[in-house]
Amino acid sequence: MPQNSINxxxxxxxxxxxxSTINRDLATTLRRIATGLKISSPKxxxxxxxxxxxxxxxxxxxxxxxxxxxxxxSTVDVALAAGDTVTDLLDQMKQKMLAASDxxxxxxxxxxxxxxxxxxxxxxxxxxENASFNGVNLISAGNTGNxxxxxxxxxxxxxxxxxxxLSTGGAALAGMRADLxxxxxxxxxxxxxxxxxxxxxxxxxxxxxxxxxDGHLTFINKLQDTLETSVGxxxxxxxxxxxxxxxxxxxxxxxxxxxxxxxxxxPSYILKLFGG
Numbered sequence: 001m002p003q004n005s006i007n008x009x010x011x012x013x014x015x016x017x018x019x020s021t022i023n024r025d026l027a028t029t030l031r032r033i034a035t036g037l038k039i040s041s042p043k044x045x046x047x048x049x050x051x052x053x054x055x056x057x058x059x060x061x062x063x064x065x066x067x068x069x070x071x072x073x074s075t076v077d078v079a080l081a082a083g084d085t086v087t088d089l090l091d092q093m094k095q096k097m098l099a100a101s102d103x104x105x106x107x108x109x110x111x112x113x114x115x116x117x118x119x120x121x122x123x124x125x126x127x128x129e130n131a132s133f134n135g136v137n138l139i140s141a142g143n144t145g146n147x148x149x150x151x152x153x154x155x156x157x158x159x160x161x162x163x164x165x166l167s168t169g170g171a172a173l174a175g176m177r178a179d180l181x182x183x184x185x186x187x188x189x190x191x192x193x194x195x196x197x198x199x200x201x202x203x204x205x206x207x208x209x210x211x212x213x214d215g216h217l218t219f220i221n222k223l224q225d226t227l228e229t230s231v232g233x234x235x236x237x238x239x240x241x242x243x244x245x246x247x248x249x250x251x252x253x254x255x256x257x258x259x260x261x262x263x264x265x266x267p268s269y270i271l272k273l274f275g276g
Contacts, residue, residue: 011263019256026249029242038237052234059227061153062220069159069217071134072149076161076210079138082131083203086124086139086166090196093120093176097192100180114180121168121178128167138206141167149213159216161209164202172198 032038042049096117100110128139137145138161147161166172175191177184 009263009267011266012260015256015260015263019253019260022249022252022256026246026253029246029249032237032242033239033246036237036239037235039235048234052231055227055234056231058153059224059231062224062227065150065153065220066217066224068150069213069220072147072159072161072213073210073217075133075136075138075147076206076213078133079131080203080206080210082127083139083166083199083206085127087196087199087203089120089124089127090192090199093117094189094192094196096120097177097180097184097189101184101189103183105183110180110183117177117180121176124173125167138163139166139202141165141169147209147213149216151216159209159212161206161213164205166199166202172202 031040039045039049039052096113099105100113100117105113125141128141129137131137131139136147138147140163142165143163146163148158149161151157151159164170164172168176173195176195177188177191
């Protein structure tokens, strides 16, 4: 092909190709700066985009796990608060029982102690009955109400905390005297001690369960942060690098436009060959 041709301008073609490439790279850089992402669609890098999407979904699904664990924490906290009240009431009831075991008490004095004792017993049931959070009561009368908190995003593992009946009609307090109308015996006092031990043991188990929830929630928070950081490494743009690239591409763009202008003007010099 002749170098001096008015039909085919090789220089302009080369300059135009270069300008198109630069404009495409410049558009990519501007998109990264605008979005903050180096990979924002499958077109950028299909394999990395798919991996990032899966990991981002995993991190997002952990929100449900966190919420489940936090509900469990709140439920246990309410139960522990009520359980602590029950132990205080039992301690007061034991004091009344010991006082009522004095054989020299008058009938009137025993009646007053009995009234206090029965009132404290009723307070136990009120405290237990109201120890509910989000419709779940771990220490209510009966055997319903437990925690099955999600432990992972696949929902195939849970942290379990079982129900314990701390009402006056439950197994834990079954041996406790209903009233003090007659003088309590050493067996009655021993039964009260057993009831207190049963309650403290039950609360200890709840406390262990609460620690399990706390520890796993801490782990889930760290796992979620790690997943989000890992996704960021895959798809986030290095803004300092993109800013440097932007300046370089803008200069290249100006040079390419100048080159195209020069190449387009080249055929006009052929006129001089004809004295133009």
